[in-house]
Amino acid sequence: MTNTSSIGPGDCADALATLRERSPLVQCLTNIVVAQWTANVLLAVGAAPAMVDNPEEAGAFARIAGGVLINLGTPYADTTAAMEQAVGAASDAGTPWVLDPVAAGALAWRTEIARKLLSDSPTVLRGNASEVMALTGGAGGKGVDSVDTPEAALDAAVELAGLHGTVVAISGPVDHLTDGARVVKVANGHPLLTRVTGVGCALGAMIAGFAAVLDDPLVAAVAATATLTVAADAAASSPSTAGPGSFAVALLDQLATLTPAELAARVRLS
């Protein structure tokens, strides 16, 4: 049912160069924990963030944004109303959008919201293994952390991709990404990524940015994942990194300075 991917390091490099050249406007409807971090990640990598997340404006802005992120980290009545409007407008206008179902499976209310949003066919669904599995009926994780591996969630991801016409990006030690037909694995990254809040959330925003400037959403998701995790490898080995605080700072620096050629040389795809 799935084929070996033909997406390679050169595609990631080209994607990063294109992102920086076009600096897409990325509308983020995200949570209060990671909003600043997400904006700084987008600015560092070369995109233009705009956190328009109120119901009066979210729909109109989704028509002019290059990409939209819907992140369920801290949903409220007003922001979830804004999400519905942004998704409706994005779908109508052809704006690519990313769904990040934070803690789906662990909490009933947001799991229902996530399922409803998924039925609107996001361009990309990004989550950890437990979140992805929860959307096909799995048990869900412990709070916001996954208790399952990406490998275990791959079948669920392929199923969701086929059902909803979405690319599914499962984050974990080895990221697994699929559009239902192709499967790509990205083996970069470092355990310190789990000690900084919002790295996965920021990856969702980066995917929205790459999807804004690329035709193939699987390439967008792979390139965003590759860029973040290769930058993380470099940040982890930076002489200034002595723990999660300095690692997060170095990660922003690396996202800004990583070249497409370095990305192509270091990414481990399979």
Add this chain to the structure above:
Amino acid sequence: MTNTSSIGPGDCADALATLRERSPLVQCLTNIVVAQWTANVLLAVGAAPAMVDNPEEAGAFARIAGGVLINLGTPYADTTAAMEQAVGAASDAGTPWVLDPVAAGALAWRTEIARKLLSDSPTVLRGNASEVMALTGGAGGKGVDSVDTPEAALDAAVELAGLHGTVVAISGPVDHLTDGARVVKVANGHPLLTRVTGVGCALGAMIAGFAAVLDDPLVAAVAATATLTVAADAAASSPSTAGPGSFAVALLDQLATLTPAELAARVRLS
């Protein structure tokens, strides 16, 4: 009325080791200013943060969380409703919870909310001296900063501890902590702590984490305070620290790398 504590450096070391081994899930209903910082502090020290703060989910999550933080920094109608539900569920389920009455005394509305929450007997009340005194009828501080010393607030703390069956942790140059019977003072810390927003707020979250894995909430509050302030001492003397920005980064690093043995060797308890 109060006895010299028998809580010692070894208790703090054991507590930190236990926290890291069990990585408790800490639900934070906190403010928009410090949510990211609080999550990063919890991740650095070894706990698992989850900022579930909406009225649809806060109660259910308080039943599965290891500890709950209620912080009144930026209360809104929906988040205060969520706080009530979280507190009700935590009390019912036996989940330890911490009340941080930010700016109580300075503002009438939140002072009333804080008094009502205090009447629900939090496991631990953490605040600066002015906030603690305001809850017994004192005048309150200047905005979010204390105008009183922990020494001056100790009588109020002992009174509140007795009335509500709560541990009271007064933050300041020398932290004073009491359960009404015992008093512990922690003399670590650095003035740079007052130049970074949310350090006290993050301490409240850390106390919730330690209380999740320890039976004695006074030990939990002392161990959390010791861990934060000993890490701050180390961060302040780090060669990379040149001001409040780099200090905050080094503090996260130190929270992640401080060993229980170092904690026991450096903490100044009395």
Add this chain to the structure above:
Amino acid sequence: MTNTSSIGPGDCADALATLRERSPLVQCLTNIVVAQWTANVLLAVGAAPAMVDNPEEAGAFARIAGGVLINLGTPYADTTAAMEQAVGAASDAGTPWVLDPVAAGALAWRTEIARKLLSDSPTVLRGNASEVMALTGGAGGKGVDSVDTPEAALDAAVELAGLHGTVVAISGPVDHLTDGARVVKVANGHPLLTRVTGVGCALGAMIAGFAAVLDDPLVAAVAATATLTVAADAAASSPSTAGPGSFAVALLDQLATLTPAELAARVRLS
């Protein structure tokens, strides 16, 4: 219509010394993206932040705060209600307040809110060129970024200053500030400032802090701009700066350690 300013480097130095001596309480009604950063900038430079942004308390607090910031980055129904109350109370009590009309012109709802707030005569209006021009009927920028230069917005700024009795501070490569009669240009700053979210938002908060302790709001706006951009120059050339992440950290350090004498020596006013 406008005169050469007589505001000089010595005025900036005196302003910074006064700010640090008096440590004004700055109430910030701002957005979820930059709330932490804004508080840390204010703490670093020597002011006392308090993010009181709910409708139950915002009005009362504006009467005791030294200055108030109204920032439209992520407006919601409840926070915009709080803004109206804060502005009413600040105007009534004579508390200086700053309006930052983030993304005015790009979005209809907030543009209307910004125009209404502007008609209440803020002490200072701070924005980028597109935002300022949008308030006189211009087309507005791309999301939160300016597509116009401060030079092009100066006529609009002079017009708004005269109409509303407000100082207008236009941020950009060379900041332009005017009270309608005088024009001051500040030529410090670094392109890395555009790669960190919330620098302009934090400048608005700093202006509110300086306005709290100075009689002349144009001097306050110039001194705040000078302090931020001179600190940015120093941060950009710091040996620890390797990208936007470490630059932001160094900027906080520099805001805390920059002396009035250094400020006077390095600021480029005209």
